[in-house]
Amino acid sequence: MRILRPLVYSNLFVAIVLSLLTAASYVRLNLDWEWPVIVSVFLGSYVLYSFHRLYKIDFIPVDQRGERHSWILNRANIIKITMSLSVFVAMLLLPNFDVDEIIWLVPAGIASLGYTIPFIPTEKRWLRLRDVPLTKPLIIALVVTYITLCFPIFVNENIEAIFLPKNLTLFFGRFLFLLAVTIPFEIRDSITDNKAGLKTLATELGLKNAKRIAISSLTGWLIIWAIQYIESRDHWLLTAGIIVFILASIAIVKIDKALSELQYVMIFEGLIVLYSLGIIFTGLI
Numbered sequence: 001m002r003i004l005r006p007l008v009y010s011n012l013f014v015a016i017v018l019s020l021l022t023a024a025s026y027v028r029l030n031l032d033w034e035w036p037v038i039v040s041v042f043l044g045s046y047v048l049y050s051f052h053r054l055y056k057i058d059f060i061p062v063d064q065r066g067e068r069h070s071w072i073l074n075r076a077n078i079i080k081i082t083m084s085l086s087v088f089v090a091m092l093l094l095p096n097f098d099v100d101e102i103i104w105l106v107p108a109g110i111a112s113l114g115y116t117i118p119f120i121p122t123e124k125r126w127l128r129l130r131d132v133p134l135t136k137p138l139i140i141a142l143v144v145t146y147i148t149l150c151f152p153i154f155v156n157e158n159i160e161a162i163f164l165p166k167n168l169t170l171f172f173g174r175f176l177f178l179l180a181v182t183i184p185f186e187i188r189d190s191i192t193d194n195k196a197g198l199k200t201l202a203t204e205l206g207l208k209n210a211k212r213i214a215i216s217s218l219t220g221w222l223i224i225w226a227i228q229y230i231e232s233r234d235h236w237l238l239t240a241g242i243i244v245f246i247l248a249s250i251a252i253v254k255i256d257k258a259l260s261e262l263q264y265v266m267i268f269e270g271l272i273v274l275y276s277l278g279i280i281f282t283g284l285i
Helices: 004-009 012-029 035-054 067-073 076-096 099-103 106-114 136-156 159-163 165-188 190-195 201-205 207-232 235-253 261-284
Strands: none
Touching (some): 004 012, 004 067, 004 261, 012 035, 012 261, 035 106, 035 136, 067 076, 067 261, 099 136, 106 136, 136 159, 136 165, 159 165, 165 190, 165 201, 165 207, 165 235, 165 261, 190 201, 201 207, 207 235, 235 261
Protein backbone atom coordinates (compact mmCIF):
# COMPACT_ATOMS: atom_id res chain seq x y z
CA MET A 1 0.00 0.00 0.00
CA ARG A 2 2.88 2.37 0.69
CA ILE A 3 3.95 1.99 -2.93
CA LEU A 4 0.50 1.79 -4.54
CA ARG A 5 -0.99 4.87 -2.92
CA PRO A 6 1.71 7.32 -4.16
CA LEU A 7 1.75 5.59 -7.56
CA VAL A 8 -2.01 5.95 -8.00
CA TYR A 9 -2.68 9.30 -6.35
CA SER A 10 0.28 10.98 -8.07
CA ASN A 11 -1.31 9.99 -11.43
CA LEU A 12 1.78 8.04 -12.45
CA PHE A 13 -0.27 4.84 -12.59
CA VAL A 14 -2.85 6.21 -15.04
CA ALA A 15 -0.01 7.57 -17.19
CA ILE A 16 1.57 4.10 -17.26
CA VAL A 17 -1.82 2.53 -18.08
CA LEU A 18 -2.42 4.84 -21.06
CA SER A 19 1.15 4.33 -22.31
CA LEU A 20 0.59 0.58 -22.20
CA LEU A 21 -2.69 1.02 -24.07
CA THR A 22 -0.84 3.03 -26.72
CA ALA A 23 1.78 0.29 -27.03
CA ALA A 24 -1.06 -2.20 -27.52
CA SER A 25 -2.23 -0.14 -30.51
CA TYR A 26 1.16 -0.56 -32.16
CA VAL A 27 1.05 -4.31 -31.69
CA ARG A 28 -2.59 -4.71 -32.77
CA LEU A 29 -2.15 -2.63 -35.94
CA ASN A 30 1.39 -3.83 -36.65
CA LEU A 31 2.63 -0.23 -36.84
CA ASP A 32 6.26 0.84 -36.92
CA TRP A 33 7.27 1.61 -33.35
CA GLU A 34 7.56 5.30 -32.49
CA TRP A 35 8.89 5.61 -28.95
CA PRO A 36 8.32 9.41 -28.82
CA VAL A 37 4.59 8.75 -29.20
CA ILE A 38 4.45 6.43 -26.19
CA VAL A 39 6.62 8.73 -24.07
CA SER A 40 4.50 11.73 -25.10
CA VAL A 41 1.32 9.92 -24.08
CA PHE A 42 2.89 9.16 -20.71
CA LEU A 43 4.01 12.74 -20.13
CA GLY A 44 0.82 14.30 -21.44
CA SER A 45 -1.39 11.99 -19.40
CA TYR A 46 0.56 12.70 -16.24
CA VAL A 47 0.41 16.47 -16.72
CA LEU A 48 -3.28 16.60 -17.68
CA TYR A 49 -4.52 14.28 -14.95
CA SER A 50 -2.45 16.15 -12.37
CA PHE A 51 -3.80 19.45 -13.67
CA HIS A 52 -7.37 18.14 -13.38
CA ARG A 53 -6.68 17.09 -9.81
CA LEU A 54 -5.01 20.34 -8.75
CA TYR A 55 -7.14 22.91 -10.57
CA LYS A 56 -9.02 24.92 -7.92
CA ILE A 57 -8.67 22.04 -5.49
CA ASP A 58 -8.77 24.54 -2.62
CA PHE A 59 -12.33 25.43 -3.63
CA ILE A 60 -13.61 21.86 -3.25
CA PRO A 61 -15.62 21.65 -0.01
CA VAL A 62 -14.00 19.39 2.56
CA ASP A 63 -16.98 17.02 2.57
CA GLN A 64 -16.61 16.53 -1.20
CA ARG A 65 -12.89 15.73 -1.14
CA GLY A 66 -11.76 12.18 -1.57
CA GLU A 67 -8.60 10.56 -0.32
CA ARG A 68 -6.97 11.35 -3.68
CA HIS A 69 -7.66 15.07 -3.24
CA SER A 70 -6.19 15.18 0.26
CA TRP A 71 -3.11 13.23 -0.80
CA ILE A 72 -2.24 15.48 -3.73
CA LEU A 73 -3.14 18.68 -1.88
CA ASN A 74 -0.52 17.86 0.74
CA ARG A 75 2.06 17.35 -2.00
CA ALA A 76 0.98 20.07 -4.43
CA ASN A 77 4.40 21.71 -4.74
CA ILE A 78 6.31 18.56 -5.67
CA ILE A 79 3.54 17.59 -8.12
CA LYS A 80 3.79 21.01 -9.79
CA ILE A 81 7.56 20.61 -10.10
CA THR A 82 7.22 17.17 -11.72
CA MET A 83 4.53 18.55 -14.03
CA SER A 84 6.89 21.33 -15.14
CA LEU A 85 9.67 18.83 -15.78
CA SER A 86 7.27 16.66 -17.79
CA VAL A 87 6.24 19.62 -19.93
CA PHE A 88 9.91 20.45 -20.51
CA VAL A 89 10.70 16.91 -21.66
CA ALA A 90 7.58 16.88 -23.85
CA MET A 91 8.78 20.07 -25.55
CA LEU A 92 12.10 18.37 -26.29
CA LEU A 93 10.18 15.62 -28.07
CA LEU A 94 8.26 18.00 -30.34
CA PRO A 95 10.85 17.88 -33.18
CA ASN A 96 9.92 14.20 -33.60
CA PHE A 97 6.48 15.26 -34.88
CA ASP A 98 5.55 17.34 -37.88
CA VAL A 99 3.15 20.27 -37.74
CA ASP A 100 0.12 18.30 -38.96
CA GLU A 101 0.61 15.65 -36.27
CA ILE A 102 0.75 18.31 -33.57
CA ILE A 103 -2.30 20.10 -34.98
CA TRP A 104 -4.37 16.91 -34.87
CA LEU A 105 -3.63 16.63 -31.15
CA VAL A 106 -5.19 20.04 -30.49
CA PRO A 107 -8.82 18.77 -30.33
CA ALA A 108 -7.87 16.24 -27.65
CA GLY A 109 -5.98 18.95 -25.75
CA ILE A 110 -8.95 21.33 -25.88
CA ALA A 111 -11.33 18.61 -24.70
CA SER A 112 -8.96 17.65 -21.88
CA LEU A 113 -8.59 21.22 -20.63
CA GLY A 114 -12.28 21.99 -21.18
CA TYR A 115 -13.13 19.03 -18.98
CA THR A 116 -11.85 21.06 -16.02
CA ILE A 117 -11.79 24.72 -17.14
CA PRO A 118 -15.19 26.41 -17.78
CA PHE A 119 -15.44 27.56 -21.39
CA ILE A 120 -19.08 26.95 -22.41
CA PRO A 121 -21.16 30.11 -21.92
CA THR A 122 -24.70 29.87 -20.54
CA GLU A 123 -27.16 32.40 -19.16
CA LYS A 124 -26.20 31.63 -15.56
CA ARG A 125 -22.52 30.66 -15.70
CA TRP A 126 -19.69 29.18 -17.70
CA LEU A 127 -19.66 25.39 -17.84
CA ARG A 128 -16.97 22.75 -18.04
CA LEU A 129 -17.45 19.74 -20.27
CA ARG A 130 -17.93 17.62 -17.18
CA ASP A 131 -20.87 19.86 -16.21
CA VAL A 132 -22.79 18.82 -19.34
CA PRO A 133 -25.30 16.23 -18.07
CA LEU A 134 -24.49 12.54 -18.57
CA THR A 135 -21.37 13.15 -20.68
CA LYS A 136 -18.43 12.60 -18.31
CA PRO A 137 -17.62 8.97 -19.20
CA LEU A 138 -18.30 9.62 -22.91
CA ILE A 139 -15.75 12.44 -23.00
CA ILE A 140 -13.12 10.46 -21.11
CA ALA A 141 -13.55 7.34 -23.27
CA LEU A 142 -13.50 9.38 -26.49
CA VAL A 143 -10.37 11.39 -25.63
CA VAL A 144 -8.45 8.36 -24.35
CA THR A 145 -9.36 6.36 -27.47
CA TYR A 146 -8.26 9.23 -29.69
CA ILE A 147 -4.93 9.62 -27.90
CA THR A 148 -4.02 5.95 -27.51
CA LEU A 149 -5.28 4.70 -30.89
CA CYS A 150 -5.66 7.55 -33.38
CA PHE A 151 -2.44 9.32 -32.40
CA PRO A 152 -0.22 6.32 -33.28
CA ILE A 153 -2.17 5.82 -36.51
CA PHE A 154 -1.79 9.33 -37.91
CA VAL A 155 1.85 9.58 -36.82
CA ASN A 156 2.67 6.34 -38.65
CA GLU A 157 0.39 6.95 -41.63
CA ASN A 158 -1.96 9.94 -41.93
CA ILE A 159 -5.20 11.22 -40.46
CA GLU A 160 -7.25 9.62 -43.24
CA ALA A 161 -6.05 6.17 -42.15
CA ILE A 162 -8.20 6.46 -39.02
CA PHE A 163 -11.28 6.13 -41.22
CA LEU A 164 -10.26 2.82 -42.74
CA PRO A 165 -12.85 0.14 -41.81
CA LYS A 166 -10.42 -1.93 -39.73
CA ASN A 167 -9.28 1.11 -37.77
CA LEU A 168 -12.81 2.38 -37.22
CA THR A 169 -13.77 -1.04 -35.88
CA LEU A 170 -10.90 -0.86 -33.40
CA PHE A 171 -11.88 2.71 -32.51
CA PHE A 172 -15.48 1.89 -31.64
CA GLY A 173 -14.45 -1.28 -29.81
CA ARG A 174 -11.93 0.52 -27.64
CA PHE A 175 -14.34 3.38 -27.00
CA LEU A 176 -17.00 0.97 -25.73
CA PHE A 177 -14.53 -0.88 -23.51
CA LEU A 178 -13.22 2.34 -21.97
CA LEU A 179 -16.77 3.59 -21.50
CA ALA A 180 -17.64 0.39 -19.62
CA VAL A 181 -14.72 0.72 -17.19
CA THR A 182 -15.14 4.49 -16.76
CA ILE A 183 -18.79 4.44 -15.68
CA PRO A 184 -17.94 2.68 -12.36
CA PHE A 185 -16.00 5.78 -11.31
CA GLU A 186 -19.27 7.73 -11.58
CA ILE A 187 -20.82 5.19 -9.25
CA ARG A 188 -17.93 5.73 -6.85
CA ASP A 189 -18.38 9.51 -6.96
CA SER A 190 -22.19 9.56 -7.04
CA ILE A 191 -22.55 11.06 -3.55
CA THR A 192 -20.00 13.85 -4.03
CA ASP A 193 -21.17 14.49 -7.60
CA ASN A 194 -24.71 14.91 -6.31
CA LYS A 195 -23.53 17.39 -3.68
CA ALA A 196 -21.62 19.31 -6.37
CA GLY A 197 -24.71 19.45 -8.57
CA LEU A 198 -23.22 17.30 -11.34
CA LYS A 199 -25.73 15.32 -13.38
CA THR A 200 -24.08 11.99 -14.14
CA LEU A 201 -25.37 8.60 -15.21
CA ALA A 202 -25.22 7.44 -11.60
CA THR A 203 -26.91 10.49 -10.04
CA GLU A 204 -29.61 10.85 -12.71
CA LEU A 205 -30.37 7.29 -13.76
CA GLY A 206 -29.46 5.46 -10.58
CA LEU A 207 -26.72 2.97 -9.79
CA LYS A 208 -28.51 -0.05 -11.30
CA ASN A 209 -29.09 1.69 -14.63
CA ALA A 210 -25.51 2.95 -14.66
CA LYS A 211 -24.36 -0.64 -14.22
CA ARG A 212 -26.67 -1.77 -17.04
CA ILE A 213 -25.20 0.83 -19.39
CA ALA A 214 -21.68 -0.28 -18.45
CA ILE A 215 -22.54 -3.95 -19.09
CA SER A 216 -24.21 -3.04 -22.40
CA SER A 217 -21.10 -1.14 -23.49
CA LEU A 218 -18.94 -4.07 -22.47
CA THR A 219 -21.17 -6.45 -24.47
CA GLY A 220 -20.90 -4.19 -27.50
CA TRP A 221 -17.14 -4.28 -27.15
CA LEU A 222 -17.12 -8.09 -26.98
CA ILE A 223 -19.21 -8.30 -30.16
CA ILE A 224 -16.71 -6.10 -31.99
CA TRP A 225 -13.85 -8.14 -30.51
CA ALA A 226 -15.51 -11.34 -31.79
CA ILE A 227 -15.88 -9.80 -35.26
CA GLN A 228 -12.14 -9.18 -35.23
CA TYR A 229 -11.64 -12.83 -34.35
CA ILE A 230 -13.80 -13.93 -37.27
CA GLU A 231 -11.70 -11.78 -39.59
CA SER A 232 -8.34 -12.89 -38.24
CA ARG A 233 -9.14 -16.45 -37.12
CA ASP A 234 -7.04 -15.76 -34.05
CA HIS A 235 -8.13 -18.14 -31.26
CA TRP A 236 -5.86 -16.41 -28.75
CA LEU A 237 -7.49 -13.06 -29.52
CA LEU A 238 -10.96 -14.45 -28.87
CA THR A 239 -9.85 -16.17 -25.67
CA ALA A 240 -8.23 -13.00 -24.34
CA GLY A 241 -11.41 -11.04 -25.07
CA ILE A 242 -13.66 -13.55 -23.30
CA ILE A 243 -11.41 -13.56 -20.22
CA VAL A 244 -11.38 -9.77 -20.02
CA PHE A 245 -15.15 -9.67 -20.58
CA ILE A 246 -15.86 -12.12 -17.76
CA LEU A 247 -13.60 -10.34 -15.28
CA ALA A 248 -14.91 -6.89 -16.21
CA SER A 249 -18.53 -8.07 -15.98
CA ILE A 250 -17.96 -9.49 -12.51
CA ALA A 251 -16.26 -6.27 -11.42
CA ILE A 252 -19.13 -4.11 -12.70
CA VAL A 253 -21.92 -6.30 -11.32
CA LYS A 254 -20.26 -6.67 -7.92
CA ILE A 255 -19.20 -3.03 -7.69
CA ASP A 256 -19.54 -1.65 -4.18
CA LYS A 257 -19.39 2.02 -3.22
CA ALA A 258 -17.77 0.91 0.04
CA LEU A 259 -14.58 0.12 -1.86
CA SER A 260 -11.74 2.55 -1.29
CA GLU A 261 -10.63 4.95 -4.02
CA LEU A 262 -7.42 2.95 -4.32
CA GLN A 263 -9.35 -0.29 -4.83
CA TYR A 264 -11.52 1.29 -7.54
CA VAL A 265 -8.45 2.37 -9.48
CA MET A 266 -6.65 -0.94 -9.12
CA ILE A 267 -9.73 -2.88 -10.28
CA PHE A 268 -11.00 -0.79 -13.17
CA GLU A 269 -7.77 0.73 -14.45
CA GLY A 270 -6.28 -2.71 -13.85
CA LEU A 271 -8.83 -4.02 -16.37
CA ILE A 272 -7.36 -1.62 -18.94
CA VAL A 273 -3.93 -3.07 -18.18
CA LEU A 274 -5.31 -6.59 -18.68
CA TYR A 275 -7.00 -5.51 -21.92
CA SER A 276 -3.73 -4.01 -23.18
CA LEU A 277 -1.63 -7.00 -22.19
CA GLY A 278 -4.14 -9.30 -23.90
CA ILE A 279 -3.70 -7.40 -27.16
CA ILE A 280 0.09 -7.36 -26.82
CA PHE A 281 0.25 -11.06 -25.91
CA THR A 282 -1.99 -12.19 -28.78
CA GLY A 283 -0.09 -9.96 -31.19
CA LEU A 284 3.33 -11.30 -30.24
CA ILE A 285 2.69 -15.05 -30.08
